[in-house]
Amino acid sequence: MSSDTTSAGMTGLDWPKLFATRAERMKASEIRELLKLLDQPDVISFAGGIPDPALFPAEAFGAALTSALSGDSKGAALQYSVSEGYKPLRDWLVTRMASLGVECTADNIMITSGSQQALDYLGKLFLSKGDTALVGWPTYLGALQAFNAYEPSYDRLTPLGNRSAADYRAAAKANGGEVKFAYASADFANPTGETLAGSARKNILDLAEDLDIAVIEDAAYQSLRYDGDEVPPMQALDIERNGSIENTRTIYCGSFSKTLAPGLRVGWVCAAKPVISKLVLMKQAADLHSATLNQMAIHKVASEGFDAQVAKIKATYQARRDAMLASLARHMPEDVSWTRPDGGMFIWVTLPEGADGAALLAESIKTERVAFVPGRAFFADGSGANTLRLSFSCASEAMIEEGIKRLGRVVRGG
Template sequence: MDWHQIFATRNDRMKASEIRELLKLLDQPDIISFAGGIPDPNLFPAEAFKEAFSDALGPETQATALQYSVSEGYAPLRDWIVGEMARLGIPCSRDNILITSGSQQALDYLGKLLLSPGDTALVGWPTYLGALGAFNAYEPRYDRLDPETNRSAEDYAEAAGEGRVKFAYMSVDFANPTGRTLDAAMRERVIDLADALDIAVIEDAAYQSLRYEGEALSPVLAREIERKGDINACRTLYCGSFSKTLAPGLRVGWVCGAQDVINQMVLLKQAADLHSSTINQMAIATVATAQFDSHVSKIKAAYLERRDWMLQALETHMPAGVTWTRPEGGMFVWLELPKGIDCAALLAQSLKTERVAFVPGHAFFADGSGTNTMRLSFSNANEDGIEEGIKRLGRLISAAF
């Protein structure tokens, strides 16, 4: 039977990526990979989780840990997050927090909540690939969010055609894929723009805790609360995650925002998967309460070292004409090669001859541009691997000039 006759139209936008196929080769042990963007599993607080799961399954709480629970999420975890948000300048209550299965699910639900087919989502050029994937299911148009330009709200609204601009999405700190951080003035301008357009702001803060140097910048949501006095009057929806700080395999993240939005998202979540794993929420609450800060300090020290090795190696081995970002945190460095060099072709070649993997930047652009860019991750590599891998990559790129 021809399933494509039966699939909904949205599936036309959900295709397997060629890059994903190429990157399946990463299992091969001789490849040096800067592709992942995943945490170093050696840094997981595994012993703490072992105790936390054992506690959750103790006689007092096992019935709760294994049973259905409410769609909103486990109350003590939501309360811990309320404390964390307060530290970031975001006073809120438990009712402003929805627990999601990772912040990827938060993006899916926000697309589902806000986008009818043909509506416009404003995103960076480039932006997080997984956000485009999540939003694509709701068949939006994309327009370029670029707070550095003076493009007017009217101009954005007009470009939306028959749909409506619904939100501006951005990863604010050490963004995936660029490693760049949105500065204070740009954060304020995003709020101005969103107010003028009467749209939501999706603040993806997945890397927020992983700052290795420089002053932390107040989140967009904190700035909007400063202006409007109350989170329930704000349009910014903050997406947080434990995947980069504690462990991704448990799939626990959250959305923090106005109660009207959280209430509606609870209904969406109830219809979509009832709730996130009860026991995992309990284990995350236990480990976060006991050692979030000390654990984050530990992993930051490790990732900072790797970032420095990578920046040093790039300095040493990249030919003139290649530029890259200098991230203050997170996991990524973004390379721009001379126009005309196709990084997807370069990856195919690299896997064949140099055995180094990276992600071609192309896939991060909603308009398909950026063929001369690439993303390198340093989070899961060691000093020798970084030095050798960047050396090989420099050789390959030099040959492509």
């Protein structure tokens, strides 16, 4: 058959018919689409929860990359490597985790291509079709996207400890599976900016013990505290209870994306060895290993200046958070409320019942050129229409004042 006949007489392959059923649950990220607005100079964007590139330690990374590609190290930097990750970086992370109350060894740590890859692997590891994941209401959109591919059901994680394990089991059984894990962003959560108190963390561990399930602790923002006292990670509390990381059920997912550089895509998982060994097999099958050159650069920059870099970005983001809170107080109607985060990058706004964040976004971009993320995307059941997420990390204090003033006009109806 000639190519002309093929193009003229046949239709294309029906690709959706061949896709696995899980593909139906793969949806585009509203946030990734909104990030395109950042290229429009007249739009004030509070949409992307991304670091300010002006704060990246670019010179330090330039020196680190030059060093990695010089002398005896250049061969290793450009060669295949072990799936567990660059050993000096894992050793540095052992010290870092110890400072958070988590005693472990390098064998308890695997390097991932950002913590997003870790969430995907953990969904693959634990979820069979119909199993239940316990998540916040709302929760991180990227976690829902990672888990969705494995066709789970979702149930609402209640950190107050006011729902029994038996109730969760019954609900999971009715949905055709078992409860497999609880997922929580414990510090300055995306999207709400809220932090779980120590008592709430202990309640989640209690529930996990009663259900005999894993706990996935998403710690992407853990370093970005501006106010208040540090709260120990759930993994540290788990070790305190059980004596050793090998006896724990908590899986800690960390990232350098919010502190050093997101573009290098370096994160890590810290967990008991049986979990790490399975994740290593997944890593081998998926991409062999994270980029060695990137890991070497992260290691050098982190080991020489992590604390100083964190202090710099915290000072900037704290001022922007304070500016946004003050602007909200000046320009929002009395029937609008919002969170007051102790750290991170986000403020969560709740509009009156009946309001529609998606419709508000369309009007805001059209009339005031201000972008944000409608809250519905962060709810596993599609609720939360009257909520929205604001990010203050990439806007100057002057932009924040002007943007919130404009947004206030839209919320008031003109």
